[in-house]
Amino acid sequence: MRDVAIVGAASTPFGRSQWSLLKLMAEASHAAMTQARLGDRRIDAVCVANMGSARNNRQAGLASALVDRLNLFPAAAETVENGPASGASAVKVGFQAVASGMSDLVLVCGGERMREVNNLEATEFVSYLSHRYAEYPYGVTLPALAGMFARLFMAKHGVTAEHLAMVAMKNHANALLNPNAHIKMELSLEGILHSPHALMNNPFVADPLRFFDCCPVSDGAAAVLLAPAEMTSDLTDRPVRIAGIGQATDTQAVHERPDPTELTAVRIASQRAFEMAGLEPKDISLAELHDAFTILEIAQSEEVGFFKRGKGHIALAKGETQIGGRLPINTSGGLKAKGHPVGATGVSQIAELVFQLRGEAGKRQVKDPRHGFALNFGGFGNSVVATILSRGF
Amino acid sequence: MIDELEAMLRPPALEMAPYPPKFITLASGEVMVVRQASIDEVDTLLEVIDPLKHLHRDFYDIVSARLYSELLGWKVHRVRNEYCLVGVIDGVLAGIVNGRMFDERHGISYHTLALKRGLRVGAHLFAAKMEHHIEYLGEDEVWIVAESPIGHRRWMIEYPLATKFEIQHELGGAPSWVLTRETYFKAKPRLVVGTRPVPQDLLATSRPIKKPDLRTMLVQVEDTLEARL
Amino acid sequence: MPATVNAAKCKSCGALSYPMHFLCPKCGAREFEPEPIEGEGELLTHTRAYALALDYEQRYLTLGIVQMDSGIRVTGQLAIDEPRMGMRVRATVGTVRVTGGSEISGLIFVPA
Ligand SMILES: CC(C)(COP(=O)(O)OP(=O)(O)OC[C@H]1O[C@@H](n2cnc3c(N)ncnc32)[C@H](O)[C@@H]1OP(=O)(O)O)[C@@H](O)C(=O)NCCC(=O)NCCS
Ligand SMILES: [Zn+2]
Numbered sequence: 001m002r003d004v005a006i007v008g009a010a011s012t013p014f015g016r017s018q019w020s021l022l023k024l025m026a027e028a029s030h031a032a033m034t035q036a037r038l039g040d041r042r043i044d045a046v047c048v049a050n051m052g053s054a055r056n057n058r059q060a061g062l063a064s065a066l067v068d069r070l071n072l073f074p075a076a077a078e079t080v081e082n083g084p085a086s087g088a089s090a091v092k093v094g095f096q097a098v099a100s101g102m103s104d105l106v107l108v109c110g111g112e113r114m115r116e117v118n119n120l121e122a123t124e125f126v127s128y129l130s131h132r133y134a135e136y137p138y139g140v141t142l143p144a145l146a147g148m149f150a151r152l153f154m155a156k157h158g159v160t161a162e163h164l165a166m167v168a169m170k171n172h173a174n175a176l177l178n179p180n181a182h183i184k185m186e187l188s189l190e191g192i193l194h195s196p197h198a199l200m201n202n203p204f205v206a207d208p209l210r211f212f213d214c215c216p217v218s219d220g221a222a223a224v225l226l227a228p229a230e231m232t233s234d235l236t237d238r239p240v241r242i243a244g245i246g247q248a249t250d251t252q253a254v255h256e257r258p259d260p261t262e263l264t265a266v267r268i269a270s271q272r273a274f275e276m277a278g279l280e281p282k283d284i285s286l287a288e289l290h291d292a293f294t295i296l297e298i299a300q301s302e303e304v305g306f307f308k309r310g311k312g313h314i315a316l317a318k319g320e321t322q323i324g325g326r327l328p329i330n331t332s333g334g335l336k337a338k339g340h341p342v343g344a345t346g347v348s349q350i351a352e353l354v355f356q357l358r359g360e361a362g363k364r365q366v367k368d369p370r371h372g373f374a375l376n377f378g379g380f381g382n383s384v385v386a387t388i389l390s391r392g393f
Numbered sequence: 394m395i396d397e398l399e400a401m402l403r404p405p406a407l408e409m410a411p412y413p414p415k416f417i418t419l420a421s422g423e424v425m426v427v428r429q430a431s432i433d434e435v436d437t438l439l440e441v442i443d444p445l446k447h448l449h450r451d452f453y454d455i456v457s458a459r460l461y462s463e464l465l466g467w468k469v470h471r472v473r474n475e476y477c478l479v480g481v482i483d484g485v486l487a488g489i490v491n492g493r494m495f496d497e498r499h500g501i502s503y504h505t506l507a508l509k510r511g512l513r514v515g516a517h518l519f520a521a522k523m524e525h526h527i528e529y530l531g532e533d534e535v536w537i538v539a540e541s542p543i544g545h546r547r548w549m550i551e552y553p554l555a556t557k558f559e560i561q562h563e564l565g566g567a568p569s570w571v572l573t574r575e576t577y578f579k580a581k582p583r584l585v586v587g588t589r590p591v592p593q594d595l596l597a598t599s600r601p602i603k604k605p606d607l608r609t610m611l612v613q614v615e616d617t618l619e620a621r622l
Numbered sequence: 623m624p625a626t627v628n629a630a631k632c633k634s635c636g637a638l639s640y641p642m643h644f645l646c647p648k649c650g651a652r653e654f655e656p657e658p659i660e661g662e663g664e665l666l667t668h669t670r671a672y673a674l675a676l677d678y679e680q681r682y683l684t685l686g687i688v689q690m691d692s693g694i695r696v697t698g699q700l701a702i703d704e705p706r707m708g709m710r711v712r713a714t715v716g717t718v719r720v721t722g723g724s725e726i727s728g729l730i731f732v733p734a
């Protein structure tokens with residue numbers, strides 16, 4: 001297997017876009033490609049991550065459409081659909097293509113335009129991730145699964161509404177330092193929890209989860225350009241290496257899991273990624289976790305192995321996961337505040353690690369990071385991809 | 394002095410109780426003063442609303458165009474018993490709602506326009522409008538139509554409102570829904586918040602109204618997306 | 623209209639599973655017989671969901687996961703005003719969604 005480097009990474013602003021899905025993806029891709037000194041080298045393959053363009057944007061065959069838009073003919077094109085984990089899945093597919101020697105330059109682009117449809121349609125679309133017979137017909141949505149999970153998890157580990165609010169406040173604050181973030185707004189504990197007006201400011205979405213415990217529905221795209229290690233010195237001065245990738249699947253219906261508070265696929269995917277990278281959780285300088293709901297950042301930080309089971313919220317409360325803390329989590333603002341265009345998210349998490357490892361993260365730069373960890377979580381933990389990036393070679 | 398013809402053109406007005414100002418601590422920790430706007434402030438409001446008539450998103454265009462004409466109508470005395478409430482954060486206009494008394498017992502809700510997004514300004518102001526009709530104007534019911542699917546979810550289902558399809562709402566088109574005194578008081582603990590009285594110095598910050606920089610508030614999303622990459 | 627929701631009972635090892643998988647999760651056999659989900663169980667967790675998908679006109683839906691006494695676990699709607707974790711509930715079957723005019727029936731739990 002060849003070593004694989006990321007030689008370009010970019011993201012569009014997330015939020016509500018006037019741009020079409022393909023325009024978003026073309027902008028992110030172009031920005032990533034132009035970071036590398038490609039000369040007259042051609043892109044061999046394009047791997048796209050997307051969950052719902054056929055439903056929401058009336059566009060199928062997205063990868064070949066992107067090749068067309070960018071004039072990358074005759075590059076091989078394929079689209080990876082793996083729910084909200086599509087992004088990291090597509091990076092993995094690109095990694096395999098380069099590592100195997102089958103392709104040299106692979107462009108991976110994740111994009112989603114969810115605001116082309118109204119919010120009811122978007123909620124419906126995301127709820128297709130649930131089990132078609134045992135969950136969906138009951139009106140189960142992703143926030144509902146997260147609410148049921150949160151109630152169990154909070155009772156078991158003593159996590160309170162304040163802890164959830166701390167995740168939201170931290171990630172909103174980080175997003176204020178990220179020019180590409182969807183939500184640019186500071187939150188106050190008073191305003192979302194303690195004032196007599198808080199229930200109206202921050203109503204329940206799926207109790208115990210409230211509005212500011214959820215990610216927004218966003219448009220956006222992100223892209224990375226992959227190349228084999230031997231080519232990187234020609235292409236870039238600041239290569240980032242894909243050190244490890246791990247992936248795992250869990251039951252589709254959440255109720256079938258032996259302990260519904262455990263995210264087994266997160267644990268296994270992370271272990272595999274650490275094994276492949278030859279690293280341990282303590283080696284990681286920063287992490288992007290899949291905080292589609294605030295409770296998930298806490299639960300995942302434990303399953304990945306950063307904190308002991310039941311201690312994630314304590315580390316959070318101590319400020320260990322803030323920028324400047326022992327292990328900054330979601331420096332980009334996370335899904336919570338950077339936004340969550342489902343297919344783009346996994347690629348954008350990896351792009352954030354690249355920005356940080358290259359020292360280009362501006363005001364949210366973590367000091368001298370060596371290894372970054374990203375966790376992309378599909379369905380309600382049905383499909384999970386963990387990726388570890390390292391600075392240089 | 395108004396002459397005889399003008400007096401004929403002006404609709405006779407009902408006595409309207411004032412809306413006592415309140416303040417709300419928002420999610421961001423910012424404080425929004427909700428108070429009644431006066432006729433001398435209409436020109437400022439119109440200046441803010443004007444460009445939004447061309448924002449073809451979330452029904453901002455139609456809501457702004459209609460609100461513009463309603464407020465203008467109020468200013469030149471062509472709409473009867475109209476009122477307007479504003480939400481003001483740090484002196485800056487964050488949202489506008491308006492409506493009118495149809496008669497002593499029935500109110501008509503016109504429009505809700507949020508200029509600052511993401512803080513539930515629209516929901517707070519809509520609630521204040523219902524509060525005004527029922528608690529201060531003393532009406533028994535308010536007639537309401539929604540202009541967007543999200544509005545439908547927010548008002549019709551959230552309160553929840555009942556149908557009143559037999560009356561024709563002034564905004565034409567869609568069949569009317571109704572908020573009764575009973576549904577209002579049931580929803581109140583959940584939906585209507587705010588603290589009174591507003592301290593004098595806080596209230597003073599809300600006048601004169603400063604115009605929001607729409608580029609950094611509402612329109613930002615569209616423009617900066619184009620400009621940034 | 624079928625008034626039952628069925629779990630799958632493996633014809634070779636007798637294990638119950640819900641929802642049905644192509645192969646028995648326990649022994650890998652392919653033959654099942656339907657076993658109605660009925661009786662009582664314990665409410666493991668629940669939520670009131672307000673941001674609803676299409677088809678729903680109500681303000682919220684109450685959903686929960688129930689550990690049935692029969693051993694299986696199921697997700698269903700709750701017709702319970704104040705659900706509590708650990709409370710005893712009983713399975714009934716009713717309309718859980720109306721899609722394009724057709725009614726879908728499913729599990730609705732009531733206090734036992
Ligand atoms: C939480 C939620 C129900 C709120 O929906 P809503 O009340 O209809 O919100 P709106 O879309 O009207 O938002 C109005 C404004 O509030 C803000 N906003 C919306 N959701 C927000 C959130 N979760 N956090 C912070 N701000 C938010 C935005 O500024 C938005 O403005 P924009 O339209 O310019 O982006 C919705 O965002 C949601 O369903 N989130 C979960 C999505 C999901 O499940 N994703 C997949 C998970 S794997
Ligand atoms: Zn079996």
